[in-house]
Amino acid sequence: MKTNLEFDIQDLREKDRLHxxxxxxxxAQFVEEGPEILVEGDGVYVTDINGSRLMDAMGGVWCVNAGYGRSEIVEAIATQARRLPFANPFRATTSPPAARLSAKLARLAPGDLDHVLYSGGGSTANDAALRIVQRYFNTLGRAEKxxxxxxxxxxxxxxxxxxxxCGIDEIKVGFDVSRAGVHYVSAPYAYRGAGGDDAGAFCDRLVDEFAEAVERVGADRIACFYAEPVMGMGGVLVPPPGYFExxxxxxxxxDILVIADEVVTGFGRLGEMLASDAVFAMAPDIVTCAKGLTSGYLPLGATIVSSRIMEVLRGPVAGSGTFTHGFTYAEHPVCCAAALANIALIEREGICRHVRETxxxxxxxxxxxxxxxxxxxxxxAGFMFAIENVADRExxxxxxxxVAIGDRIAGHARRNGLIVRPGGHLNxxxxxxxxxxxxxxxxxxxxRESIRRTQDDLVREGLWRG
Ligand SMILES: Cc1ncc(COP(=O)(O)O)c(C=O)c1O
Incomplete structure (x- = not known):
């Protein structure tokens, strides 16, 4: 490790803290403590600027699916960057990696989903899906949906x-997030929502609630249902069998479009390249993905739509046949080359099978x-899990x-060489x-050691009876 010789740690921390x-x-914490700085990665490990090697149980941010230090992906990026770093994605210009990736994603996607619109990540892939839904129903003359x-x-x-x-209120605080037109139903949160119900009865209740929401809002006015196959940030919530079907x-x-947000679940995390249909029989009309699409080596989002939707999008609106949506960095050739190399690697090494077996x-x-x-x-499920920490099990x-229970456990884990994600009371x-x-x-x-130490700390600090 050359970290301390190569970098001026204090200088970097200060630059980041200030800018x-x-x-x-x-x-409050950041201004006090400054950033952590990571400098290298290999396999499931990253190394921080002090030379500490840490197992990355967050996979970056649910994204480094193929692991760090994959020379095949790095080579594909370098080769494409040398050859052609950028191609104008508008007005029907493309590059070989973009054309190949679209065809590959069309093969991997379920049902008749066979057209891909690219963007820079998960949020923009979801934005693009919403714009497509608007354009689809407006073109069909059903603007009330x-x-x-x-x-x-x-x-x-x-x-x-x-x-x-998003259905997490805490993350909207301080922003003017419009709720107009968005209706929320319950999450499949069995631990807190099932009461005494078994999986079947819980599922019945959730499906009834969904049907009631459709009835209340009016099916003629509803454009789409948006869902992560397994909810990630909201607490790793796995739906009961039959729920999505x-x-x-x-x-x-x-005629309500089903949109599967596979930003986290795509590219192996649930043991399938895409899980919405293969695991949950969701039969989506649109799938959005990002993160594992390039294993985080470069930013790329994809919104995969059905041929039925595409046929409508090709049609004219108000006399114009131009599809007036697009991002400069949409089908970026270097990002697409990274995605192709990443998908090839996941397939060649049987990584989905490994996830299913492990x-x-x-x-x-x-x-x-x-x-x-x-x-x-x-x-x-697959390789995404959560632990929910409680003051009282009963x-x-x-x-x-x-008390910041998730942070406490994550802090002990970090000191013992393991990065886990804290999320309020979750890890x-x-x-x-x-x-x-x-x-x-x-x-x-x-x-185990981190939770044991956390329990001891809580008792010592009088925060828990033990
Ligand atoms: C399910 C889901 N959708 C969308 C996003 C947004 O993706 P990005 O951060 O790449 O914009 C995330 C990010 O964590 C996510 O978990």
Whole structure:
């Protein structure tokens, strides 16, 4: 490791502290402590500027699916950047990587989803989906179809439009996020929402609630239903069996488009390239993806639409046949080359199969943490899991927010060589999909030690009875 010789740590920290606006950052803490600086990555590990090697159980931000240091992806990026770093995506210009990637995504996508509109990431992929939905119904002469059904706990992005789809109120504080036209139904949050119901009865209740929302808002006014197959940021919530299939049937019966936000679940995280239909029989009309599409090596979002929708989009609106939407960096040739290399690698190494075969081991390793009194629930699927921490297992009461229970556990884990994501009372895991059983053992052991220390701290500080 050359970090300390290569970098002036204090200088970098100060430059960042004084001049960078970080997303999702507590500024009181940041101004006090400054940033953490990561400088290298290989496999499931990253190295910080002090030379500490850390297992990255967040996979960046749910995105480094193929792991760090993949020379195939790096070479593909370098080769394309040397050859042609940019091609104007407008007025029917393209590049070989963009054309190849569109055809590849059309093959991977479910049903008749076979046209791809590119953007810079997940939020813009979702924005683009909304614009497509508007254009679709307006072109069909059904401009009254404008309302959107979303779910509480949903996360769909940070642009003005995608933020309006989110069902997490805390993240809207301080912003003027319009709720007009967006209707929320319950999340499939079994731990807190099922009561005494089994999965079947819980599913019935959720589907009934959805049908009632359609009835209340009026099917003729509803344009689309927006959903993550497994909710990520909202707490890693896995729907009960049959949930999406039944909701999708209601949507189809009323000409409500089903949009699957696969920004997190795509490209292997649930053991399939795309999970919405393969795992959940969602039969989407539009799939949005980003993150794992390039394994985070470069920014790229994709909005994949059905041929039925595309046929309408090709038609004229108000006498004009021009599709007046587009981003300069849409089908960026270097990003598309990175995505192609990443998908080829995921396929060649059987990474989806690895996730399917290893997910059960991952889950049962985390389940051992239910021994601790503060661990209320362990849930998830594929390679995305959450631990929900509680002050009282019986009543499921939470610790007050100022206890920052997720941060405490993440802090101990960090000091022991493991990066896990804190999210209020949760800790979330979305590691590179190449993680081995031995890596999972390390993760579970380190968490065990981190939770034990956190419980001891809480008792010592008089914050918990023990
Ligand atoms: C389900 C989901 N959709 C959309 C987004 C937004 O993606 P991006 O941050 O690339 O804009 C995220 C980001 O975490 C996400 O989890």
């Amino acid at each position: 960078t606006v970080h997303g999702w950052t507590d500024y 404008k309302e959107i059904i979303c779910r509480r706990n949903a996360y769909h992005g940070s642009t003005t439009a995608s933020a309006a789809l 039944r909701i999708s049937e209601i949507c189809k019966a009323h 997910s059960g081991y991952f889950k049962s390793s985390l389940d051992t943490l239910l021994d601790f009194d503060i661990v209320g629930d362990v849930r998830g 009543s499921k009461a939470l610790f007050p927010p100022e 979330i895991f979305s590691p590179p999909l190449t993680m081995s059983r031995a890596d999972i053992d390390f993760l579970a052991e380190t968490l």
